[in-house]
């Protein structure tokens with residue numbers, strides 16, 4: 001996927017004619033992948049707490065985006081928010097840990113949406129966690145989710161003691177997923193765990 | 202000897218499995234992803250094991266040119282535009298795979314996706330189709346219907362060039378009946394979902410004995426073997442080598458004329474020798490030259506079925522209309538035009554060049570009459586709103602070019618705002634003008650192009666309409 005230039009807006013297919021300016025070349029920004037009209041449909045999320053940071057609200061445009069990216073498996077859409085994700089995560093000192101998928105689920109989907117967002121944003125990450133259930137959180141009630149037994153465990157041979165972490169997921173809705181991940185890392189001796197998601201549901 | 206071996210082999214393969222008609226009927230002529238059929242995966246796998254399907258990869262590649270560049274092609278939609286081919290690290294096959302973005306809305310096809318085509322026994326086509334239609338042809342319709350049937354009989358491509366309101370659907374009836382009774386499979390394809398929705402009930406009514414399916418977007422699977430299929434050209438991506446006769450209605454409509462893969466889809470969906478019929482009110486120069494070069498059959502109908510000429514558009518300047526609307530004012534001439542329609546209780550359509558401008562204008566028009574609403578392509582209530590206009594529950598609609606064709610409303614009056622905009626090509630303007638005066642009780646009406654400068658496209662549309670009227674009514678007509 002790297003290296004291929006995007007000629008048309010990845011969301012609405014109108015031609016992109018971004019002029020190549022010196023600023024663009026010197027500051028090494030990521031070239032645009034969507035048009036201004038599409039860009040304006042995404043609304044930034046106003047973060048009120050320190051523990052979890054999110055970039056965007058879950059609105060109609062975001063619903064469409066997620067549908068195409070995660071369910072139609074249009075992997076190239078991982079590029080759409082790379083600039084913003086890069087801007088937010090590349091200067092952090094903590095270790096970036098993506099929320100993992102179960103290996104069976106990964107095979108079925110053929111890619112990990114969270115990993116690809118980070119890859120495209122040029123953000124290094126390490127998988128500390130692994131998923132131990134194949135179930136998704138979607139079909140459950142809030143009560144069921146909160147009471148569910150642990151869904152992650154620490155990967156073999158990973159040492160977390162005294163380290164700082166940022167958990168990354170695509171969307172934050174009830175917070176259960178992040179809560180489970182955080183608990184594993186803290187129980188194993190992590191110094192601090194915060195979270196970052198692209199979307200706040 | 203070899204022949205006999207083949208037979209034995211075939212018999213063996215067919216053994217131990219009874220082909221379910223509903224699976225056979227679904228797959229004949231279709232090309233479908235292995236893992237997303239409407240049947241249980243277990244069953245499909247069993248059929249594959251018994252070689253009832255041919256399998257091919259979703260994407261294949263060939264080499265092209267001096268540098269032997271690798272070109273990927275999607276085997277479902279035949280897209281070869283490399284900007285719509287994406288490489289990625291595939292977790293399923295643990296190597297670099299590619300997928301096609303062009304047809305991704307139908308479920309993604311990758312190089313590691315299997316596509317199935319039917320390799321089992323064929324279906325029986327009934328030969329007892331009956332056309333039940335009481336209507337009467339004009340002389341021109343009658344002649345065209347005969348010419349078309351002749352072309353279909355001899356396997357020749359055919360062009361029906363008929364003005365908006367010529368009654369072109371009826372022209373198709375005898376040829377379709379003829380082909381069906383020859384045991385042929387017939388497809389009527391159109392770029393617009395609206396047109397599928399309009400044609401389906403009409404064909405259902407006149408061919409009561411025929412199993413007929415309508416295909417568009419996410420329509421649910423229908424039962425039985427459809428010998429007659431009415432579909433969007435888009436859905437033809439899912440057919441291969443299926444039809445003996447293909448008719449493309451509104452062949453000049455977006456996106457068919459602009460999207461090469463849709464044209465390829467028509468060719469892919471038909472059998473090799475099957476004739477194509479194009480039906481249009483505004484044939485492109487490319488179509489016309491192809492028709493001439495390849496000696497197609499041609500039917501030309503310059504007159505409407507009710508015998509009245511096409512309404513000729515008039516021009517009205519509307520300088521800086523966009524700035525006016527942005528400032529919160531409807532330009533005077535446009536406001537007066539709309540008020541006249543409201544006073545006379547005449548239903549109206551006002552076309553806008555962009556959704557943005559239309560949305561800004563909507564609230565202003567609602568100050569004239571609060572029932573006025575707007576429609577655009579992604580509007581989920583589009584059908585309902587058009588129906589409301591027809592039932593006179595709303596006095597008029599603001600619209601984008603989406604309503605340029607397929608809609609017929611008695612005594613409709615039409616205005617185009619910003620007729621000089623790029624989106625209003627001459628064929629779009631001819632189609633829009635063609636909405637007016639279709640009903641024999643109201644064979645005339647106003648069609649006005651409000652503009653900020655006259656373009657060549659506007660003149661071309663107007664001249665073509667005048668030319669067609671001359672063709673239909675003689676030189677004396679102006």
Ligand SMILES: [Zn+2]
Nearest residue numbers: 009012035038
């Ligand atoms: Zn866009």
Ligand SMILES: [Zn+2]
Nearest residue numbers: 275278301304
């Ligand atoms: Zn494709």
Ligand SMILES: [Zn+2]
Nearest residue numbers: 291294298313
């Ligand atoms: Zn693969």
